[in-house]
Amino acid sequence: MKKIALILLISIYNLNSSAVYQHEEHYNPIKDGPYIFYVNDSLKAKMVENSVLTEYHITAENYPEIKTAVNLSCGYKDLLDVFSQKANYSQNYNDVDSLIAISDVHGQFRKYTDILQANGVIDKDLNWKFGKGHLVFLGDAFDRGDRVTELLWHLFSLEKQAEKAGGMVHVLLGNHENMVLSGDLRYMNEKYKRVEGLINTRYSDLYSENSVLGKWLRNQPVIISINDILFVHAGISIDMVRLKLTAKQANKLLSGKIIGKELAPDNKNKKVELLAGENGPIWYRGFFEDSTFSENRTDSILDFYGSKHIIVGHTTFKNIQVLYNTKIIGIDAGIGYDQPGKVFIYKKGNFYSGSITGERTKL
Numbered sequence: 001m002k003k004i005a006l007i008l009l010i011s012i013y014n015l016n017s018s019a020v021y022q023h024e025e026h027y028n029p030i031k032d033g034p035y036i037f038y039v040n041d042s043l044k045a046k047m048v049e050n051s052v053l054t055e056y057h058i059t060a061e062n063y064p065e066i067k068t069a070v071n072l073s074c075g076y077k078d079l080l081d082v083f084s085q086k087a088n089y090s091q092n093y094n095d096v097d098s099l100i101a102i103s104d105v106h107g108q109f110r111k112y113t114d115i116l117q118a119n120g121v122i123d124k125d126l127n128w129k130f131g132k133g134h135l136v137f138l139g140d141a142f143d144r145g146d147r148v149t150e151l152l153w154h155l156f157s158l159e160k161q162a163e164k165a166g167g168m169v170h171v172l173l174g175n176h177e178n179m180v181l182s183g184d185l186r187y188m189n190e191k192y193k194r195v196e197g198l199i200n201t202r203y204s205d206l207y208s209e210n211s212v213l214g215k216w217l218r219n220q221p222v223i224i225s226i227n228d229i230l231f232v233h234a235g236i237s238i239d240m241v242r243l244k245l246t247a248k249q250a251n252k253l254l255s256g257k258i259i260g261k262e263l264a265p266d267n268k269n270k271k272v273e274l275l276a277g278e279n280g281p282i283w284y285r286g287f288f289e290d291s292t293f294s295e296n297r298t299d300s301i302l303d304f305y306g307s308k309h310i311i312v313g314h315t316t317f318k319n320i321q322v323l324y325n326t327k328i329i330g331i332d333a334g335i336g337y338d339q340p341g342k343v344f345i346y347k348k349g350n351f352y353s354g355s356i357t358g359e360r361t362k363l
Contacts, residue, residue: 032149032195034070036212038083043212045070048198073127074157082216089251091224093168096134099226099346100354103138103233103313106176106336107145107189109154111356115335118358119343126154128161134226135162138313139174139233139282143187144336152213171220173259174233174314175282180204181217181260209260222254222281223247229346230307234314235284238297239274241304250275254282287328288315295324302327309351311344320344320353322363329363 033047043058207214321330335341345352
């Protein structure tokens with residue numbers, strides 16, 4: 001810790017911006033971060049420790065000590081590479097033997113790590129142990145819970161670890177990612193309101209395009225395909241089929257026109273309007289809440305996208321929901337509402353529900 005003190009360039013307890021918090025923070029100190037930004041060709045970080053804001057530069061030389069101090073498990077190059085990477089709009093993967101999907105964690109970091117550890121994705125040190133398997137995070141890391149930052153950094157680092165092992169981590173965007181990146185903070189946990197005051201920065205700006213996590217999130221897709229399974233946060237409406245919106249087109253339009261952006265009120269692009277609205281892939285609940293939805297409509301959607309199954313989150317139940325003989329599977333089992341939750345497991349063509357104890361139940 002003495003060494004880390006030497007590399008800190010600025011340590012500020014901002015009395016002007018956080019005076020309203022001082023009495024409260026004395027009894028309930030805040031820890032959050034790091035928030036890392038690319039500024040003037042260098043990396044700068046902001047961290048709150050015991051309700052004190054610390055800002056520092058990150059270099060290749062001091063990163064090993066900083067990495068330990070702030071509990072990151074990714075490399076220095078991983079942070080920089082985010083700003084040169086481009087979004088992949090067409091994500092189709094085949095011949096995947098093992099897969100686990102989880103959805104709507106909403107800042108419940110401990111429940112997320114407990115259930116992934118119980119089902120063999122990570123070890124006791126929270127590192128990747130799933131080999132060549134694939135993990136799909138089906139959106140909604142943000143809001144409600146108070147450990148969003150830890151959750152995002154873990155997914156970011158786990159993505160790199162999985163790649164080295166021959167596996168993959170897929171992070172899909174949900175409606176709450178879009179809300180936060182676009183400045184809609186109505187469901188933000190109280191902790192992050194206090195963080196805003198301590199850092200003197202609006203929460204959505206902590207995930208701006210010049211931040212590591214903000215840039216990384218903006219490069220993530222909304223729809224992917226693995227084997228014969230389509231993965232999307234909320235669902236695929238028949239309106240998307242009628243407009244002949246492919247997964248690639250949807251990902252590209254969402255990335256370029258919708259995610260992290262304020263939609264123009266006079267927008268006349270029907271595809272953009274659909275994708276951003278209640279029948280778009282980050283908001284649609286029709287699979288479970290539209291009484292006119294049918295298996296025939298499901299078949300039309302699956303035929304258009306060349307898939308046999310659709311896995312979704314967004315609509316919360318106590319257990320994994322199966323419709324039309326596994327053509328549609330809803331996996332939001334309430335982790336974000338402090339329930340034990342479930343994960344979806346695919347193994348050699350079979351579908352299972354995985355519990356917090358590691359017990360598997362065939363779907």
